[in-house]
Structure formats: C-alpha cells, structure tokens
Amino acid sequence: MTELHLWLRHEARTTERRTPLVPSDARRLVEAGVTLTVERSPQRIFPIEEYEAAGCGVAPAGSWVSAPDDAVILGLKELPDEPAELPHRHIFFGHAYKRQPGAETLLRRFAAGGGALLDLEYLVDDDGRRLAAFGFWAGYLGAALAVLQHRGRLAAPLTPGSKEELDDRLRRVDGDEDFTALVVGALGRSGRGARVAFQVAGIDPTCWDLAETRDLDRPALLAHDVMVNAVLATSPVPPFLREEDLDDPARRLRTLCDVTCDVGSPLNVLPVYDRTTDWDEPVRRLRKEPPLDLIAIDNLPSLLPRESSTDFSSALVLQLPEFSVGGPWGRCLDRFHQACRELGVTEGESGND
Numbered sequence: 001m002t003e004l005h006l007w008l009r010h011e012a013r014t015t016e017r018r019t020p021l022v023p024s025d026a027r028r029l030v031e032a033g034v035t036l037t038v039e040r041s042p043q044r045i046f047p048i049e050e051y052e053a054a055g056c057g058v059a060p061a062g063s064w065v066s067a068p069d070d071a072v073i074l075g076l077k078e079l080p081d082e083p084a085e086l087p088h089r090h091i092f093f094g095h096a097y098k099r100q101p102g103a104e105t106l107l108r109r110f111a112a113g114g115g116a117l118l119d120l121e122y123l124v125d126d127d128g129r130r131l132a133a134f135g136f137w138a139g140y141l142g143a144a145l146a147v148l149q150h151r152g153r154l155a156a157p158l159t160p161g162s163k164e165e166l167d168d169r170l171r172r173v174d175g176d177e178d179f180t181a182l183v184v185g186a187l188g189r190s191g192r193g194a195r196v197a198f199q200v201a202g203i204d205p206t207c208w209d210l211a212e213t214r215d216l217d218r219p220a221l222l223a224h225d226v227m228v229n230a231v232l233a234t235s236p237v238p239p240f241l242r243e244e245d246l247d248d249p250a251r252r253l254r255t256l257c258d259v260t261c262d263v264g265s266p267l268n269v270l271p272v273y274d275r276t277t278d279w280d281e282p283v284r285r286l287r288k289e290p291p292l293d294l295i296a297i298d299n300l301p302s303l304l305p306r307e308s309s310t311d312f313s314s315a316l317v318l319q320l321p322e323f324s325v326g327g328p329w330g331r332c333l334d335r336f337h338q339a340c341r342e343l344g345v346t347e348g349e350s351g352n353d
C-alpha cells in the first residue's frame, strides 16, 4: 500500500489534449492504494467521468495551486506563469535543464516555494534509458505527414484526430506512385514508429541507424524521395544534409521530415533550416527547383492524443507506485538539484527531499 497522493492537473496549453495518465491506469493506481485527484479539463481526450468511475476524486481545473502540500502534481507540459512560488513536487516535461528560455525562472519558482521538478525526460532506468516517452507516435506521425505531403494529400491546418482516420488517408490508393523512403535513427522509438507508418502507407523504407551513418553516404541519402530523421543525437556528428546538398542537381529528395527538431542546437544533424513548422503551416518549401519540402513539427504526438496518451501512461503507471522509494524518481530529484546548482539557483531549507 502506498501513501502517494497524485493530482492530475489540467493542461494550460489549449491545444494539448494528451494526458500522462489514462483512466484505465488511474484505476490500477487507485486499486494499489494511491489517492488520485483529477482536475476537470475541457480539452483532455478522456472525459472526467471515466476517471470518476475509476475511483478518482474530481477537482476544478487549475486547483492544484491549493492542493495539500504532500500531493504530487502530475502533468505533461508547461505550468501557467502563476503562482510565483511552487511548494509542491511536480512531475512533467519542464524543458528546463538545457538552458532553454524560461528555465531559470521556472527553477527559481521551485526554489522559492520549496517544491521540486521531477522531469519526465529524466525518468530513466539504471542504464539511462527513458522509462516513459512519446517517441513512437512522434515517428509515426512524422512519417505519416511526410507520406501525405509527398502524395499531395496533406491539408492544413493539422488538427488532433484518431489513428483510424489517419490510417485511412495514409493507405495507398489506385494512382499513388511508388516512391523510396529513408528513416534515419530507425532502431529508436521514433524510428520504429516511422517504419510502422510507412508500412501502413505501403512503403518499405531504407533503415539507417548509427552503423549506416558512421561513414555517411550523402549521394545515397539524396537518392531517396522522402527522408524522416528520427535520431537522438548525443554528440556532434557531421550533418546529414548541408546547403550544398540541397542544390545538388542529382537530388531526388523531395520531402524531408525532421522529427528530431534540434534546430539551433550544436547537435543538429540537419542545419538546412532555421525554424520549425507548426500545425497551421506544417510544410515549408526549402528549394523551388527541384522542390524540397520540410516538415519539422515539435509536438507531433499531440496530433494522436488518445494513442500517444495510452502508450505513455502504460509505461508511467509502472513507475508511479515506486514513487517514494527512490530509484528512477531519486535520480530525477538529483537531476533537479544539479540543474539548480548549474544555474546558480539556491534552494530553500524547506526542499521536499
């Protein structure tokens, strides 16, 4: 029996329909003795009634600010700008440990309130592998959008939908021409998702991972019609594409989807564009003749909120009952303290260790 009180918050971002915990997994936690409070949320893909039926308490949207001090607040994306002091422990993607804009402000809010950020990106096993991630669906959507664009069937703006609808549009129909596709980072979560989406579209992609890019064959890369980049770069490598490759008259490549979206980072393997695309304008033309279209959307899994939430939740729910016993959560907390030190943020005496 665990004494954990989890508080699932409403997401401040109005386009965010995902949740880190779906009702069926909420039920498992309640049955394991966790106290679970779920905030009402108009956009969450799962209705509040399903959480209620699973034995969760219900609270108004945004009421986590006055939750009991020992409650652990669970969410996905950024917190609202208020309150200035954060006394709770929060589980979410903080994007605050790589000197991102706003990182220091967020960490200072935790330090001022005595709370802590347990960043989901840093929830890892003993070997440093992520325990809960959205990568599969990012890759699935990246490849799906690339196929639709290549076949002239991508309509903007993009809106969240169901996998059934997406797959219906993805399937090959009479008159669709064959084309070649390349997935780089093919052995990872996103790469696997990309490969599955290509299969649904009737395309058998070339798959490259570390071994195939060590001695990069750019002409071979440029000989594919469509490329999906799904690598997780951890140390700098020569870029997969440079400006001069885009001007190569022998280029067959017409559609490029960058799932990785490391634009601006020293680790970027595709330094051929300077800003991401988005749901309103998913595609940017990088070259006119021959055409080269770019898709670089950094919130792809939100387009399939049900599937991506269910997948993520099924991994996270295994970790939550272990919350009080250190292990991955202890490492998350250590990483938070380290990030505070790196940014010169002094934590108060009342830290929730």
Ligand SMILES: NC(=O)c1ccc[n+]([C@@H]2O[C@H](COP(=O)([O-])OP(=O)(O)OC[C@H]3O[C@@H](n4cnc5c(N)ncnc54)[C@H](O)[C@@H]3O)[C@@H](O)[C@H]2O)c1
Residues within 6 Å of the ligand: 133, 134, 135, 136, 138, 184, 185, 186, 187, 188, 189, 190, 191, 208, 209, 210, 211, 213, 214, 230, 231, 232, 233, 234, 237, 258, 259, 260, 261, 297, 298, 299, 300, 301
């Ligand atoms: N656009 C989005 O919405 C979105 C969502 C989730 C994740 N992502 C990003 O997608 C990327 C992949 O995430 P993941 O969860 O699949 O990671 P992962 O660790 O599961 O897989 C990454 C793969 O890339 C390979 N790789 C690393 N360097 C390589 C290189 N130089 N050449 C070839 N292969 C290489 C690795 O061997 C691994 O197989 C990350 O950068 C992540 O931040 C984007």
